[in-house]
Amino acid sequence: MRTRAVVVRQAVVDDAEAVSEVRRVVYPYKAMSPAATRHFITVAAPEERFLPLVAEADGEVVGWGAAGLSVWTSEPGQSHLTVFVHPGHRSQGIGSQLAERLHQHLTEVGAVRVQVFVHPDGLEFARNLGYDGTRQMHYSGVELTSLPDQPETPEGIELVAFESVDPHAAYTADTVASLDEPTDMPMDSIEYDRWVEEIWNNPAMDKALSVAAMAGDEMAAFTVVETDRDRMWSGMTGTVPGYRGRGLAKLVKSVALRRAAAAGITSAYTSNDDENGPMLAINNWLGYRRVQTELVLLRTL
Known part of the structure; x- marks a missing residue:
């Protein structure tokens, strides 16, 4: 099988449609329209130091990653991170590339603790990155x-x-x-x-x-x-x-x-x-x- 060239770069507004489609496949129990995705990419507060990323395989958006400081809490240094990759493009190191970039960014902007939500099949991946469990969130x-x-x-x-x-x-x-x-x-x-x-x-x-x-x-x-x-x-x-x-x-x-x-x-x-x-x-x-x-x-x- 031919190895596809993967590029991780900062997301822009024009990525919203593609990101929304990948998210819909990964999370069929959630909703985020392209318009909502554009808003998400562009409106973060400056103090959040928000970094949105996409991963492209041969020019096609196949993954998303985002991280920033949590500015709606009185506890300093709290942050959030999200990574998801289209099921057809997993086990190629794409998620690891996104996570590495985002963890580096959070360290640089002063985050001290990171929160993530993961599928059960992503638990091993998250634990290998140093995450530990606190609770469960059920979707219905x-x-x-x-x-x-x-x-x-x-x-x-x-x-x-x-x-x-x-x-x-x-x-x-x-x-x-x-x-x-x-x-x-x-x-x-x-x-x-x-x-x-x-x-x-x-x-x-x-x-x-x-x-x-x-x-x-x-x-x-x-x-x-x-x-x-x-x-x-x-x-x-x-x-x-x-x-x-x-x-x-x-x-x-x-x-x-x-x-x-x-x-x-x-x-x-x-x-x-x-x-x-x-x-x-x-x-x-x-x-x-x-x-x-x-x-x-x-x-x-």
């Missing part, structure tokens, strides 16, 4: 052909699409609800302007399908929907502490799935940590079934 999917009856809307609550929501209300709800998310680092340092640029203005967010439960001007609960052609991804579902115990997370997610089905979406996917029992119960009620488990690993630099 549901076909939007048969959903349970929508719960009743409590008195004093209005259901609205994100199209009509004040971003300040969404920011407040998101940052408060995120504090309870199981994680290896607290998400406790999210500035409004950066949140608007990276989250609110991200084309991944489908504001017509994302749903908020409003109590007057306050967002009590919400679910963020990201779409890519025939599939959707639940980016975040949360309830502000003062409104918990009223079934609002179940309500907004049920409404979002129904609206997605009406818009032509056929499959929905989400992720859960084992520790998030309430959301696991909601997803089970909605009919989600596990399709993949990824391992959350850490490495100290």
Whole structure:
């Protein structure tokens, strides 16, 4: 078999379509459109020191790698790294080339700990790079052909699409609800302007399908929907502490799935940590079934 020439280089906006296609093959249970990929490549905060890479084999994009400092946490030196390679181009050292470049970059910009998510079949590769396990993240999917009856809307609550929501209300709800998310680092340092640029203005967010439960001007609960052609991804579902115990997370997610089905979406996917029992119960009620488990690993630099 002829050896294909592999080049690792910094990603540019024009790579977005190809990267999105490779990602769709590697992660059939996630969603990231080309528009969302372009946004991801271009909008990182300067202090994140974000480095996106692609690997080309004879001019064809077959792999992706990215790393940067985690700037939404108060813990200094935390960082994230992602590497994936098209299944047809593995075992050729492409992943190792990407990882080497990214680890070198993180060391140069002052990272002290790196977090990665890996498939079980990539565990040996990650351990050989010095990573060790902390927890598991489960991914589930549901076909939007048969959903349970929508719960009743409590008195004093209005259901609205994100199209009509004040971003300040969404920011407040998101940052408060995120504090309870199981994680290896607290998400406790999210500035409004950066949140608007990276989250609110991200084309991944489908504001017509994302749903908020409003109590007057306050967002009590919400679910963020990201779409890519025939599939959707639940980016975040949360309830502000003062409104918990009223079934609002179940309500907004049920409404979002129904609206997605009406818009032509056929499959929905989400992720859960084992520790998030309430959301696991909601997803089970909605009919989600596990399709993949990824391992959350850490490495100290």
